[in-house]
Amino acid sequence: MxxxxxxxxxxxxxxxxxxxxxxxxxxxxxxxxxxxxxxxxxxxxxxxxxxxxxxxxxxxxxxxxxxxxxxxxxxxxxxxxxxxxxxxxxxxxxxxxxxxxxxxxxxxxxxxxxxxxxxxxxxxxxxxxxxxxxxxxxxxxxxxxxxxxxxxxxxxxxxxxxxxxxxxxxxxxxxxxxxxxxxxxxxxxxxxxxxxxxxxxxxxxxxxxxxxxxxxxxxxxxxxxxxxPSDLIAAGLARETVEFDCSPGEESVLLNGISPHPQRLRVGRRLMIYMDDTSSLIEHIRDFDRGQRRSLIVRPTNLEDVFLALTGTSLEGVL
Ligand SMILES: Nc1ncnc2c1ncn2[C@@H]1O[C@H](COP(=O)(O)OP(=O)(O)OP(=O)(O)O)[C@@H](O)[C@H]1O
Ligand SMILES: [Mg+2]
Incomplete structure (x- = not known):
């Protein structure tokens, strides 16, 4: 042809x-x-x-x-x-x-x-x-x-x-x-x-x-x-996201048990934590909550996360 x-x-x-x-x-x-x-x-x-x-x-x-x-x-x-x-x-x-x-x-x-x-x-x-x-x-x-x-x-x-x-x-x-x-x-x-x-x-x-x-x-x-988009996501953030509501005070207690601290991003009460494998983090949150199951969203990291991380919100350990 x-x-x-x-x-x-x-x-x-x-x-x-x-x-x-x-x-x-x-x-x-x-x-x-x-x-x-x-x-x-x-x-x-x-x-x-x-x-x-x-x-x-x-x-x-x-x-x-x-x-x-x-x-x-x-x-x-x-x-x-x-x-x-x-x-x-x-x-x-x-x-x-x-x-x-x-x-x-x-x-x-x-x-x-x-x-x-x-x-x-x-x-x-x-x-x-x-x-x-x-x-x-x-x-x-x-x-x-x-x-x-x-x-x-x-x-x-x-x-x-x-x-x-x-x-x-x-x-x-x-x-x-x-x-x-x-x-x-x-x-x-x-x-x-x-x-x-x-x-x-x-x-x-x-x-x-x-x-x-x-x-x-x-x-x-x-x-x-x-x-x-896929390159920007891969270059900046870990593959998986766990997303949930949590106050800054709760966040610092929760992260006490995790070393090193993972990448994370906060928009108001909403906290996003980025890790390549989130299974141990989810277990850690469940232990932290002691049977009181808070609602968690576990999803692949996406372009919106990269956008928020780059254009500014209160960030720690991100990009
Ligand atoms: N004709 C104009 N006169 C004065 N300022 C202007 C004019 N056009 C745009 N601006 C200013 O230039 C900046 C960029 O505006 P622009 O419309 O390009 O933003 P944008 O990225 O398209 O935003 P949005 O997502 O809200 O559409 C803004 O601060 C805006 O107020
Ligand atoms: Mg415009």
Whole structure:
């Protein structure tokens, strides 16, 4: 079998940001941030509220200008030729950009015409996206009458209208119901299988772990760690987690019997303890509780643990 590849830019780097900074007044939203997104991957930007994710996506899309640094998309300097870049990408930013007086279908058709789609392809794509996002039930209602979740569906549908080579999604599944969230995940996997590149943000670490080949964890406008979710988990924390409610006082008594002290992380009363084999710890907690069985969750360590450990909560012995 001969595999014929289309022209690829700059050894398959689709997005390249080098030392990009952006200041709003006295707030440094993005601070010397660099990242490279390779062709055909799903790349996730993760970070707490205000970390600089949306600002970074807006600069990559060319609607916010960086104060310094360089951004190339498909090898093109976004500052020099934003139109050439935008024709090849689809975007759903955090704020939906919809024409409120028009129906869902009319929005798709206007957007398709903007991208120079002609009949019958225009109608075919609009219909396919209406079916996929189950927007048909909304009939001819103007967008302003749709619920928040349906407006979000339409915003994502619009970003797919021009069959983008690069899809940028800012918190795409926030506000979507569980069935549509699952459908969107499989759509993203299909797009990737067809060769598209996806750059997304999410606050759902399970979503990032399932979808993303690479994630960058951003805090204070800087990338503080980057890698495959499984590599970040393996590099930072032990394999298993025991999770339970416990006061700081109880914790220090409990840990007295364990040497060396394991990695652990506290969020309020919730304590997570990380060990490669948690069986002896569980026995120790049961002995400590003397027959009063507290509820314990024992689970594999996940990306959320890494995220919390890196972005800050009260930690001890972690990373
Ligand atoms: N247009 C603006 N004017 C002033 N400050 C801004 C503007 N846009 C963003 N900021 C500030 O820049 C910082 C980064 O904001 P940004 O929206 O990029 O964060 P985020 O990581 O997307 O957060 P969230 O998870 O809440 O969406 C914040 O402190 C925010 O208040
Ligand atoms: Mg944001």
């Amino acid at each position: 001969t595999l014929v590849m289309g022209p690829r830019t700059e050894s398959s780097v689709i997005v390249e940001a080098s030392s990009v900074s952006k200041r709003f007044g006295n707030r440094l939203a993005v601070d010397q941030l660099s990242l490279r997104v390779s062709a055909g991957v799903c790349y996730g930007l993760l970070g707490p509220n205000g970390a600089g994710k949306t600002t970074t996506l807006r600069m990559i899309y060319g609607v916010t200008r960086p104060d310094s640094g360089m951004i190339r998309v498909f090898g093109i300097d976004i500052d020099r030729d934003p139109r050439a870049v935008r024709a090849r990408l689809g975007v759903t930013l955090q704020q939906n950009a919809l024409i409120e007086e028009l129906s869902a279908e009319e929005n798709l058709r206007v957007f398709g015409r903007y991208h120079l789609l002609r009949e019958p392809e225009l109608s075919r794509r609009a219909r396919e996206l209406i079916d996929f996002f189950e927007l048909g039930s909304q009939g001819r209602s103007p967008v302003r009458q749709l619920s928040g979740g349906f407006q979000r569906r339409l915003a994502i549908a619009l970003s797919l209208m021009n069959r983008p080579e690069l899809l940028i999604l800012d918190e795409p599944t926030t506000g979507l119901d569980p069935a549509l969230r699952l459908a969107l995940w499989s759509r993203i996997r299909d797009l990737k299988a067809e060769g598209a590149t996806v750059l997304l943000t999410t606050h759902y670490m399970d979503e990032a772990q399932r979808l993303c080949d690479t994630v960058a964890i951003i805090c204070g406008g800087k990338v503080i760690d980057e890698g495959a």
